[in-house]
Amino acid sequence: MxxxxxxxxxxxxxxxxxxxxxxxxxxxxxxxxxxxxxxxxxxxxxxxxxxxxxxxxxxxxxxxxxxxxxxxxxxxxxxxxxxxxxxxxxxxxxxxxxxxxxxxxxxxxxxxxxxxxxxxxxxxxxxxxxxxxxxxxxxxxxxxxxxxxxxxxxxxxxxxxxxxxxxxxxxxxxxxxxxxxxxxxxxxxxxxxxxxxxxxxxxxxxxxxxxxxxxxxxxxxxxxxxxxxxxxxxxxxxxxxxxxxxxxxxxxxxxxxxxxxxxxxxxxxxxxxxxxxxxxxxxxxxxxxxxxxxxxxxxxxxxxxxxxxxxxxxxxxxxxxxxxxxxxxxxxxxxxxxIWPEGVTPFHCGIINLKQGDAEADAACEAIYLDLVKSGLEPLYDDTDERAGGKFATMDLIGLPWRITVGPRGLKNGVVELTSRRTGESEEMPPEQAVERIRQIYANH
Amino acid sequence: MxxxxxxxxxxxxxxxxxxxxxxxxxxxxxxxxxxxxxxxxxxxxxxxxxxxxxxxxxxxxxxxxxxxxxxxxxxxxxxxxxxxxxxxxxxxxxxxxxxxxxxxxxxxxxxxxxxxxxxxxxxxxxxxxxxxxxxxxxxxxxxxxxxxxxxxxxxxxxxxxxxxxxxxxxxxxxxxxxxxxxxxxxxxxxxxxxxxxxxxxxxxxxxxxxxxxxxxxxxxxxxxxxxxxxxxxxxxxxxxxxxxxxxxxxxxxxxxxxxxxxxxxxxxxxxxxxxxxxxxxxxxxxxxxxxxxxxxxxxxxxxxxxxxxxxxxxxxxxxxxxxxxxxxxxxxxxxxxxIWPEGVTPFHCGIINLKQGDAEADAACEAIYLDLVKSGLEPLYDDTDERAGGKFATMDLIGLPWRITVGPRGLKNGVVELTSRRTGESEEMPPEQAVERIRQIYANH
Missing domain, CATH: 3.30.930.10 (Bira Bifunctional Protein; Domain 2)
Known part of the structure; x- marks a missing residue:
């Protein structure tokens, strides 16, 4: 969505x-x-x-x-x-x-x-x-x-x-x-x-x-x-x-x-x-x-x-x-x-675009979104013009257990950020790897 | 079921x-x-x-x-x-x-x-x-x-x-x-x-x-x-x-x-x-x-x-x-x-065992049943002791669009019967083929 x-x-x-x-x-x-x-x-x-x-x-x-x-x-x-x-x-x-x-x-x-x-x-x-x-x-x-x-x-x-x-x-x-x-x-x-x-x-x-x-x-x-x-x-x-x-x-x-x-x-x-x-x-x-x-x-x-x-x-x-x-x-x-447990979360994963309108960031978010959908998962992609701070606050409030954050700076190095809502820990990795990790997490749910 | x-x-x-x-x-x-x-x-x-x-x-x-x-x-x-x-x-x-x-x-x-x-x-x-x-x-x-x-x-x-x-x-x-x-x-x-x-x-x-x-x-x-x-x-x-x-x-x-x-x-x-x-x-x-x-x-x-x-x-x-x-x-x-249309039928297919208690008929029905379930379909298997006539009447009444009929006589020749509720037409074929036909019918539903 x-x-x-x-x-x-x-x-x-x-x-x-x-x-x-x-x-x-x-x-x-x-x-x-x-x-x-x-x-x-x-x-x-x-x-x-x-x-x-x-x-x-x-x-x-x-x-x-x-x-x-x-x-x-x-x-x-x-x-x-x-x-x-x-x-x-x-x-x-x-x-x-x-x-x-x-x-x-x-x-x-x-x-x-x-x-x-x-x-x-x-x-x-x-x-x-x-x-x-x-x-x-x-x-x-x-x-x-x-x-x-x-x-x-x-x-x-x-x-x-x-x-x-x-x-x-x-x-x-x-x-x-x-x-x-x-x-x-x-x-x-x-x-x-x-x-x-x-x-x-x-x-x-x-x-x-x-x-x-x-x-x-x-x-x-x-x-x-x-x-x-x-x-x-x-x-x-x-x-x-x-x-x-x-x-x-x-x-x-x-x-x-x-x-x-x-x-x-x-x-x-x-x-x-x-x-x-x-x-x-x-x-x-x-x-x-x-x-x-x-x-x-x-x-x-x-x-x-x-x-x-x-x-x-x-x-x-x-x-x-x-x-x-x-x-x-x-x-x-x-x-x-x-903080939703994986078994009942309304969306499996949030996607935050740090710079909506930036061609590369938009394309990377789209690709991640479609990849997750193709795997039968339901991501929530924040594609609005809201500031990054507001986007993070909303995602934290609604409690999706996983978040992928995409921004121009990371993309230059070929990475996005995968964050656990529960622990707050983040890890940088290529977009495909982040999608694969989400897929594995939900394989048993 | x-x-x-x-x-x-x-x-x-x-x-x-x-x-x-x-x-x-x-x-x-x-x-x-x-x-x-x-x-x-x-x-x-x-x-x-x-x-x-x-x-x-x-x-x-x-x-x-x-x-x-x-x-x-x-x-x-x-x-x-x-x-x-x-x-x-x-x-x-x-x-x-x-x-x-x-x-x-x-x-x-x-x-x-x-x-x-x-x-x-x-x-x-x-x-x-x-x-x-x-x-x-x-x-x-x-x-x-x-x-x-x-x-x-x-x-x-x-x-x-x-x-x-x-x-x-x-x-x-x-x-x-x-x-x-x-x-x-x-x-x-x-x-x-x-x-x-x-x-x-x-x-x-x-x-x-x-x-x-x-x-x-x-x-x-x-x-x-x-x-x-x-x-x-x-x-x-x-x-x-x-x-x-x-x-x-x-x-x-x-x-x-x-x-x-x-x-x-x-x-x-x-x-x-x-x-x-x-x-x-x-x-x-x-x-x-x-x-x-x-x-x-x-x-x-x-x-x-x-x-x-x-x-x-x-x-x-x-x-x-x-x-x-x-x-x-x-x-x-x-x-x-x-006569349920395939899109809304409560069960995808009925299975009628003509001789409940006959080892071979029971085994064939079980195998068909489990095969259909494994394909993600929901068959209704009439495994009761009711007479064949009663079983047919119930299946016709509740209107499942397809029925597989299994009996000792057919099994001797390696076949079961696949029947369309709508046309009433029956066809004999090996059990695996009947299952495959049902699978194909529902591939688009």
Missing amino acids: RLSRYFLPVLKETPSEAQIVSHRLMLRAGMIKQAQAGIYSWLPLGYKVLKKIENIVHEEQQRAGHIPLLMPTLQSADLWRESGRYEAYGEEMLRITDRHGRDMLYGPTNEELITDIFRSYVRSYKDLPLTLYHIQWKFRDEVRPRFGVMRGREFLMKDGYNFDLTKEDALHAYNRHLVSYLRTYERMGLQAIPMRADGGPIGGDYTHEFLVLAETGESEVFYDSEITDLKFGTRDIDYDSVEECQSVLEEFTSRYARTDETHDEALFGEIPEERRRTARGIEVGQIFYFGTKYSDAMNAVVQDHSGAQVPVHMGSHGIGVSRLLGAIIEASHDDKGI | RLSRYFLPVLKETPSEAQIVSHRLMLRAGMIKQAQAGIYSWLPLGYKVLKKIENIVHEEQQRAGHIPLLMPTLQSADLWRESGRYEAYGEEMLRITDRHGRDMLYGPTNEELITDIFRSYVRSYKDLPLTLYHIQWKFRDEVRPRFGVMRGREFLMKDGYNFDLTKEDALHAYNRHLVSYLRTYERMGLQAIPMRADGGPIGGDYTHEFLVLAETGESEVFYDSEITDLKFGTRDIDYDSVEECQSVLEEFTSRYARTDETHDEALFGEIPEERRRTARGIEVGQIFYFGTKYSDAMNAVVQDHSGAQVPVHMGSHGIGVSRLLGAIIEASHDDKGI
Whole structure:
């Protein structure tokens, strides 16, 4: 993309309404614009990152064998009356009446609707196991929406639901989700720690939250420092294997890691003192096994091997897709701006032309740009007339992990500069070599 | 995808509520399930086609230089009061009140919100031309929703908005949209004819609707038969070129083609009688130039070359993404089911194993399956225990354009059968050759 043809409305001033750094940086980098309290338009740069995150979630869900569909944003109140949650949900549910006076609501979650889909079609244990998921906009009418996309009202979430014949099968689905979530977050450059959590309004005895450590996190967390040494890495998991998934779960949950909701001071005290950590964390996902809570209430039964009608065992599993942008920025920025991990960066590489209009510099930038595009990469080429200082400031603010700087002086010596946003280190090299380096960096992303 | 692990709830019975063939077939093929009147869940097969269509729209919009973003589904009533449309829009607008008593609405379209984004950031003619678009769920509270996704209440639409300094520039944007729409529809296997239309509530003197001819279309259309001979084809258009876009517009709009709303019997009578056609059509898109209607009302101005503040010239341009599924099926089906054009088919090829459990047949199917996957294609392998007749009926119903049939008898002679869904013609050939043929077919899709 050539910046002169893009829409990147960066702000020079820090917006006064933003209290935390991710909110400030998303506004300043021209990623979002508030439409109303807790409701945002995703400007082109923000939309690009949102899509990258969404794609990673889709890929990892499907790798685990989960099947995508899409439920609507608006739901009928009747289904929620059936589960008993219509009255129970409280004021966070946005209730709507249509022109015929029918009660509807903007879905805050989808247990009822997916259970209705399931019971309409599935009759036999032979059609199990089954995990369906979607990535769709949700609405929760927060009293005080704040922190930008971290606590918005209209937000994008992946929610998945498993249907299994037995508790044992459902716990395998639970473990499978835990494993796939670990992999999902790592691809985004995040370390998200599974912590024992509280069931809350969705219910459930088995539940883990995934938390990203960050000073601005909304939860206080307590953990054994050994847990931050764990990496999922490139291991190849057979998601059908009960043993493999179980062993990953054990590896990642056997050390102490809890939020303030489930914190147990006595257990925490048993960890050697030098490994005890207290910090703050941002919740970016949660998994639940809740048994037959919804299948009982909504009569979602299948025939088992003996011919009996039995309620299915279910769980639900969520990833906060839009909130992840905030979490990634909270975990990865400096005083100049955002530092995108390679897996989610909106553009793979920035190109800065130090002397727009200089024939040689222009030609060199064009060649680098086209070379990168030909390799299937998306560079952002700042081809505007802005001063060099302004170009650097914008690139640092929007946080592309790599930058190629091209100027007449370097070109005389046959070199351009390749700079890492994270370390700030620069290296001079011929243009072709810089392109090749970028290509290699992204070969595994 | 192996069918045994997929969720494809096909129906044997024809649902009684469905009046038109696309609605019937989408229900029977397990593509959609009604959640409430005019609101659908997109089951896995339907969701896959929806995504394919969405991707084509994205690709063609970006090819034309238009920039994606994403506005929220819920909008503030205040912006609509500013444009004067809040009261004017009538009962089709779904009005919502949040917990603090603030008036909101579920966006039926986005002229106000995009104009607000534009005026917040853009100050100078130097930032023009600019065309922003999004693909987002909309809601129109139709009195009598019907015909499945063809006239739903919650529907997915691409809506794009151009901002230009002059009427002349804005008309180039209009033409650019017309050209890109022709290309978009052809990639989906559709012939959509641009017809002179009526401005309606969005306003505008320049407007064309794109109509797909189909017996069940909601509009009566009148056209010169020469128009159906026009093909956009593989021509390579420079979307920046005023002349190239203008000449395509002239080619595709100089012959008579109108809906009943703008039909002129006298003009129609001037066409030689043998070329006069009356038919029915489905609207799948519309483009508008409406000048400064919204920029005047909402004060969206830029500084021009002379330093004066002038309102921008705008247009809006929509493609009915979810409705396109219905339109494609209306235009492409037979009495056995859907016939997907290659560009939008949910799976590239079906594989039918005539004797599941036969070692040789199973192995041959697996090999074909893995070969296709390795080529980046998505086959649907019916690996279930269903009888051959049932397998054929399902494949015909869901309409994959190509099918490879594998059975012990053919394998003895070293062959499988490759069948075209459209023509019904079958050809025997070695398995590798069948895979190669499928690969070639999709090389250009």
